[in-house]
Amino acid sequence: MTHDSMAPAGAAHTNGTRAKDRFILQQLVTKDFKLRYRRSVLGVIWSVLNPLLMMIIMSFVFSYFLRGSNVENYPLYLIVGNITFSLMSEATNGGLRSIIDAAPLLKKVKVDRWVFPVQKVFSAIMNFGFSLIAVVIVMLFFRVVPTWHVVWMVPALALLTVFCVGISLLIGAAAVFFRDMIHLWSVAITAWNYLTPVFWDLSLLTNAGAPQLVVWVVKANPMYNFIDMMRCAIVYQTSPEPIVVLLAVAWAALALAVGVAVFRRTEHKFILFI
Amino acid sequence: MQDTSASAAKDYAIEVDDVSMIFNIASEQLNNLKEYFIKLMRHELFFKEFRALDHVSFKVRRGEVVGLVGTNGSGKSTMLKCIAGVLEPSEGTIDVRGNIAPLIELGAGFDLELTARENIYLNGALLGYSREFIDEHLQEIIDFAELADFMDMPLKNYSSGMVARIAFAIATVTEPDVLIVDETLSVGDVFFQQKCEDRIRSFIDSGNVTVLFVSHSMAQVARICDRVIWIEKGVMRMDGPSREVLEAYRAQFDPAPAVTGERIVIDRLVADTADALLPADPTTGQIPEKGPDGEKNQQLVVYTGMPLGVPAVRYEVRKGDAYFYATLDPSLYSVVSLRRDDGTIVREAIGEGTYTVEIDLADHARGRYELLATTFSFTVRRYGHYADVNSAAWYSLPIERAYNLGYLADLPDDLFHPGEAICRADAVTLLSRVDAAAGEGEAVGAAAGPSRGVFADVSGDEPYASAVDWALARGVVTPSGDEPRFRPDSATSREEFAVMLARLARARGEYAEPAEDALAEVIDADDISPWARDAVAWAVSRRVIGGGGYVNAPAALTRAEAATMAVNFQPRPRRLD
Numbered sequence: 001m002t003h004d005s006m007a008p009a010g011a012a013h014t015n016g017t018r019a020k021d022r023f024i025l026q027q028l029v030t031k032d033f034k035l036r037y038r039r040s041v042l043g044v045i046w047s048v049l050n051p052l053l054m055m056i057i058m059s060f061v062f063s064y065f066l067r068g069s070n071v072e073n074y075p076l077y078l079i080v081g082n083i084t085f086s087l088m089s090e091a092t093n094g095g096l097r098s099i100i101d102a103a104p105l106l107k108k109v110k111v112d113r114w115v116f117p118v119q120k121v122f123s124a125i126m127n128f129g130f131s132l133i134a135v136v137i138v139m140l141f142f143r144v145v146p147t148w149h150v151v152w153m154v155p156a157l158a159l160l161t162v163f164c165v166g167i168s169l170l171i172g173a174a175a176v177f178f179r180d181m182i183h184l185w186s187v188a189i190t191a192w193n194y195l196t197p198v199f200w201d202l203s204l205l206t207n208a209g210a211p212q213l214v215v216w217v218v219k220a221n222p223m224y225n226f227i228d229m230m231r232c233a234i235v236y237q238t239s240p241e242p243i244v245v246l247l248a249v250a251w252a253a254l255a256l257a258v259g260v261a262v263f264r265r266t267e268h269k270f271i272l273f274i
Numbered sequence: 275m276q277d278t279s280a281s282a283a284k285d286y287a288i289e290v291d292d293v294s295m296i297f298n299i300a301s302e303q304l305n306n307l308k309e310y311f312i313k314l315m316r317h318e319l320f321f322k323e324f325r326a327l328d329h330v331s332f333k334v335r336r337g338e339v340v341g342l343v344g345t346n347g348s349g350k351s352t353m354l355k356c357i358a359g360v361l362e363p364s365e366g367t368i369d370v371r372g373n374i375a376p377l378i379e380l381g382a383g384f385d386l387e388l389t390a391r392e393n394i395y396l397n398g399a400l401l402g403y404s405r406e407f408i409d410e411h412l413q414e415i416i417d418f419a420e421l422a423d424f425m426d427m428p429l430k431n432y433s434s435g436m437v438a439r440i441a442f443a444i445a446t447v448t449e450p451d452v453l454i455v456d457e458t459l460s461v462g463d464v465f466f467q468q469k470c471e472d473r474i475r476s477f478i479d480s481g482n483v484t485v486l487f488v489s490h491s492m493a494q495v496a497r498i499c500d501r502v503i504w505i506e507k508g509v510m511r512m513d514g515p516s517r518e519v520l521e522a523y524r525a526q527f528d529p530a531p532a533v534t535g536e537r538i539v540i541d542r543l544v545a546d547t548a549d550a551l552l553p554a555d556p557t558t559g560q561i562p563e564k565g566p567d568g569e570k571n572q573q574l575v576v577y578t579g580m581p582l583g584v585p586a587v588r589y590e591v592r593k594g595d596a597y598f599y600a601t602l603d604p605s606l607y608s609v610v611s612l613r614r615d616d617g618t619i620v621r622e623a624i625g626e627g628t629y630t631v632e633i634d635l636a637d638h639a640r641g642r643y644e645l646l647a648t649t650f651s652f653t654v655r656r657y658g659h660y661a662d663v664n665s666a667a668w669y670s671l672p673i674e675r676a677y678n679l680g681y682l683a684d685l686p687d688d689l690f691h692p693g694e695a696i697c698r699a700d701a702v703t704l705l706s707r708v709d710a711a712a713g714e715g716e717a718v719g720a721a722a723g724p725s726r727g728v729f730a731d732v733s734g735d736e737p738y739a740s741a742v743d744w745a746l747a748r749g750v751v752t753p754s755g756d757e758p759r760f761r762p763d764s765a766t767s768r769e770e771f772a773v774m775l776a777r778l779a780r781a782r783g784e785y786a787e788p789a790e791d792a793l794a795e796v797i798d799a800d801d802i803s804p805w806a807r808d809a810v811a812w813a814v815s816r817r818v819i820g821g822g823g824y825v826n827a828p829a830a831l832t833r834a835e836a837a838t839m840a841v842n843f844q845p846r847p848r849r850l851d
Contacts, residue, residue, distance in 0.1 A: 031392070035385070108376075
């Protein structure tokens with residue numbers, strides 16, 4: 001090992017845990033990405049194709065269904081809503097099982113546990129990135145030209161990421177102690193999907209004279225706010241209402257605070273339950 | 275390290291301070307919310323507390339090579355995992371300065387779907403290497419693992435040995451500050467294992483690497499480590515120089531008393547029979563016949579041919595208020611002298627006779643043990659009285675026993691002829707000795723007087739004549755016909771001997787009517803002559819003859835079988851000596 005005696009001490013290892021965690025995160029995300037499409041003919045194209053096909057089918061069906069809505073450019077409206085919601089559901093579903101799935105690793109090496117739920121969120125964001133290509137295709141197809149408002153995507157995505165990290169930490173930790181979480185979450189996601197105006201439009205509710213409480217619930221729903229921000233940037237091309245931004249920030253902050261608090265308190269016991 | 279506290283702290287690579295690890299073992303597995311809440315409501319959430327580590331503290335200096343020993347489940351692995359950072363101690367703190375190469379479980383985070391190259395980066399990241407470092411040393415890792423041609427093959431196509439090679443190569447590509455080696459680490463084939471050992475050895479020899487070594491192989495630990503920490507049942511039992519700790523550790527397996535630090539008093543010699551074996555008087559050197567409580571002194575009997583010249587010595591050991599028996603580890607004592615009855619010192623191999631042994635503690639055992647009994651005597655008897663009785667044969671034990679019971683005599687040329695048929699003269703001789711050993715035969719024989727004239731073929735001068743007298747008096751043989759003959763040289767059939775034994779039992783009042791189905795399990799019961807049926811049934815029910823299977827009643831009885839039946843007949847055999 002002659003080379004080592006020459007090398008300055010510590011050269012082999014990353015400086016500090018932050019660098020180590022970053023490298024691990026990067027490696028895990030790369031691994032997920034590689035494994036996701038390994039051996040499939042179309043490979044990463046599926047990340048683009050998937051939301052596109054979904055959009056085509058749904059817009060075909062729902063454009064007849066939801067005649068009363070006054071959404072212009074429904075396919076774009078739909079695909080943005082869909083990929084945003086999918087980002088959340090993929091991230092949290094990944095985060096949910098992340099600790100349990102990392103059991104063999106956690107039992108063997110010292111590694112910061114939070115990297116596993118966070119990595120799942122990053123993987124979902126990466127997938128979201130490819131889905132955006134589908135959005136671009138739709139925009140090109142319908143000749144929608146983006147305005148400067150498209151930069152609202154950045155805070156929208158950032159806040160949603162923070163929100164997903166918080167939720168993933170929370171439910172990832174909870175699933176370690178109660179495996180019921182896994183089943184519960186799939187129900188919750190489905191219900192949440194219907195509660196959120198992904199394929200329908202809020203005006204359908206208000207026009208139909210729905211009780212104010214229901215409207216409030218839908219509007220307070222975190223996913224409504226994230227999706228609305230995203231749509232403002234891409235579909236409506238306006239700035240989102242301040243209340244929407246405010247609620248999105250509040251939800252992201254709350255989720256992160258609760259997620260981190262619960263994760264911190266329970267992570268020491270993970271090893272005993274996995 | 276920005277450690278301003280003291281330079282002394284920097285000398286330690288590992289500091290384990292009052293560490294406890296508590297596991298809550300749920301009395302039942304609750305993986306489900308409903309169950310949990312029901313139990314919570316009913317206040318039925320009970321956990322059993324299990325302390326895997328109990329207030330363990332130690333420090334390891336930089337460059338020290340420390341062995342960790344303990345039986346399975348002692349807490350070794352928990353300790354290692356705490357040091358490696360996988361587990362967090364419930365109480366106490368652990369400081370490890372520098373990076374750790376945990377060779378505990380290799381290949382953490384390996385994904386079988388990824389190629390070897392991809393896995394090197396992934397595993398490297400988990401071990402805390404930087405990307406640049408892996409880039410730089412990738413070739414070196416590949417070379418060490420000797421798998422250059424397979425780098426871009428998914429790991430799932432590798433053999434387990436190949437996976438382990440890669441894992442070892444990654445883990446040891448750089449000299450770590452702390453190396454944790456688990457003995458279970460056996461990687462690949464013999465050649466690669468050698469390579470691994472060489473690499474570990476090079477780390478140790480460098481003097482910069484602090485090594486924690488876990489093994490069940492005492493020899494390996496003794497060879498590699500300067501210092502050993504012994505953990506047992508979560509508690510640190512001992513921490514010190516390898517030799518001392520390993521000796522104490524080993525002592526718990528050998529029945530020798532296990533002591534740590536405090537003195538242990540070895541009190542009294544005991545024989546294997548658990549009878550008292552009194553020590554010699556320390557001033558006079560005399561072995562008392564009776565102990566202070568009036569118990570008779572038994573002598574330890576040793577047979578020649580036993581592997582030990584000096585018998586395995588059992589001692590009564592006193593430790594505090596507790597007494598227990600232990601065999602003194604031969605490494606702990608030395609034989610000072612071995613003397614015959616007449617006091618002369620024995621130098622040659624020991625033969626039959628009574629000997630006195632004086633033993634003393636070996637130097638390294640002094641201070642920790644104290645011998646109160648230093649002298650004891652034992653008797654050496656010849657083992658295997660007959661040259662033609664192989665000690666491995668089924669009949670060697672019964673014949674030894676029969677001899678020790680006094681049923682058998684010393685024979686010319688020490689030949690017993692175990693496989694030959696026993697003649698009737700010898701059969702009655704054997705039975706007369708069985709009776710005599712029980713303390714009844716002689717009186718009966720003497721009272722009956724000479725049998726001269728009863729049998730035409732027994733003149734009364736034969737060596738077996740007195741046995742025939744005894745047999746007549748006891749009714750073991752009965753003269754029949756006008757001119758009764760004893761036929762002393764004829765073979766004895768198995769059923770004939772059973773009849774003789776049954777008659778002896780009857781004469782001694784020990785005969786019990788056999789159950790009607792006593793012969794039910796005998797396959798060849800039809801071969802038994804009518805006159806011997808009851809006797810054979812009795813013999814089977816008394817287990818003189820093996821019940822079940824074949825009795826072989828008309829067959830000639832061999833001498834070995836006769837001895838065995840005689841031994842089986844004796845209801846409560848007296849002690850071997």
